[in-house]
Amino acid sequence: MKSVFQSIQDFSADEINLLDSLITFRTVKKGELLLAENQVCNEIVFIEKGILRSFFLNHKGDEITNCFAFENEFMASFASFITGEKAEENIQALTDTELQILDRKSLEKLYQSGFNWQETGRKLTELEFVNLHKRMVSFQKLSGAQRYEELCQNHQKYIQLIPLQYLASYLGITPRHLSRIRKAVI
Amino acid sequence: MKSVFQSIQDFSADEINLLDSLITFRTVKKGELLLAENQVCNEIVFIEKGILRSFFLNHKGDEITNCFAFENEFMASFASFITGEKAEENIQALTDTELQILDRKSLEKLYQSGFNWQETGRKLTELEFVNLHKRMVSFQKLSGAQRYEELCQNHQKYIQLIPLQYLASYLGITPRHLSRIRKAVI
DNA sequence: AGCTTTTTAGGACATTTGTCCAGTAAAAGA
DNA sequence: TCTTTTACTGGACAAATGTCCTAAAAAGCT
Numbered sequence: 001m002k003s004v005f006q007s008i009q010d011f012s013a014d015e016i017n018l019l020d021s022l023i024t025f026r027t028v029k030k031g032e033l034l035l036a037e038n039q040v041c042n043e044i045v046f047i048e049k050g051i052l053r054s055f056f057l058n059h060k061g062d063e064i065t066n067c068f069a070f071e072n073e074f075m076a077s078f079a080s081f082i083t084g085e086k087a088e089e090n091i092q093a094l095t096d097t098e099l100q101i102l103d104r105k106s107l108e109k110l111y112q113s114g115f116n117w118q119e120t121g122r123k124l125t126e127l128e129f130v131n132l133h134k135r136m137v138s139f140q141k142l143s144g145a146q147r148y149e150e151l152c153q154n155h156q157k158y159i160q161l162i163p164l165q166y167l168a169s170y171l172g173i174t175p176r177h178l179s180r181i182r183k184a185v186i
Numbered sequence: 187m188k189s190v191f192q193s194i195q196d197f198s199a200d201e202i203n204l205l206d207s208l209i210t211f212r213t214v215k216k217g218e219l220l221l222a223e224n225q226v227c228n229e230i231v232f233i234e235k236g237i238l239r240s241f242f243l244n245h246k247g248d249e250i251t252n253c254f255a256f257e258n259e260f261m262a263s264f265a266s267f268i269t270g271e272k273a274e275e276n277i278q279a280l281t282d283t284e285l286q287i288l289d290r291k292s293l294e295k296l297y298q299s300g301f302n303w304q305e306t307g308r309k310l311t312e313l314e315f316v317n318l319h320k321r322m323v324s325f326q327k328l329s330g331a332q333r334y335e336e337l338c339q340n341h342q343k344y345i346q347l348i349p350l351q352y353l354a355s356y357l358g359i360t361p362r363h364l365s366r367i368r369k370a371v372i
Numbered sequence: 373a374g375c376t377t378t379t380t381a382g383g384a385c386a387t388t389t390g391t392c393c394a395g396t397a398a399a400a401g402a
Numbered sequence: 403t404c405t406t407t408t409a410c411t412g413g414a415c416a417a418a419t420g421t422c423c424t425a426a427a428a429a430g431c432t
Contacts, residue, residue, distance in 0.1 A: 066326065078316075079320070122308035126268045126311055129268070130265045136252075140252065142244075175409090176390065179411050331418095364380095
């Protein structure tokens, strides 16, 4: 995750050393849960290799996929991490996954260690906000079919790597309907 | 907006004086646009009195309401403000409105003036993220009827103050459908 | 107050999307 | 490689939601 931080700000050797000392590592097997709902999310993970998805359950018990994260991306229940409240989401490995981990205390240390980390944290949070905003807009403005098309055009990775059943709820539709959409598009 | 910042952090008199020197004021008449789509959003406003709504157009030209802001809340096209790209949203006054304004340069000055402002900016961005996340989850997990009920129970203010036509698109449904839902609920 | 405009409600019908299901294809495990 | 499990497709029908429209109610204007 070092390089992501460095792409935002020019950190000194000391600052990077502090970061290095705080990062830990873990691997997760395909299918395993990294976080279960009703736990507080106390760490942010960064994916070195693999794919994660976050999902919650609706009132019928169906799994609704909230988001995916790929290599070189962060994942957490940010809402739970930020508020300290229990997460509604489960985070699951879709493949065997290798992770870097920054826990709450470590991130707090970083933040307290100086202006630069505060600024970087703010900017990264801003970017997360912008991404979420785009997703929100796509739900208000587009149909499921249009969201699928958008994904085909701009996020081919999702189409290639994610099972359709997960994509469907991510797009806000049922697998049955996604099948219909795919038939129509081709 | 001073008191919002102060609720997050204990600022010194100097820090608050700097803020005071950067805030400007403006009033907007009911119906007027504060920001039009395709402009870059260069300021964050804070509502002293009144109500704002942000909306964009879908492919058919219908207005889709993105969010509302009430007294003592911030409003902006945050996505545009953050990225510097053109906004997709219009921001409109739903009533005569009195505003405090912080423009991009002023906020940048605050941020550069010290750690505390960076930290406060990060925390406020985090809270915006969490709110947006909740809204996103409600779109993925609930029906339009359930979102309306949720609004009745937890955000009575919306029901009382916002015309139903705007509420409908905010909830992701048509006015016709909202009318059906209201009939069923009562 | 009276006129005009805007907003809301709701009927009739069309379209979209979901539910349930079974058959097939693909993937995982032994 | 064979078997078992899981994922995907698509038919038939049902339910949810949208479209178009008109009348009534409410709000705004002079």
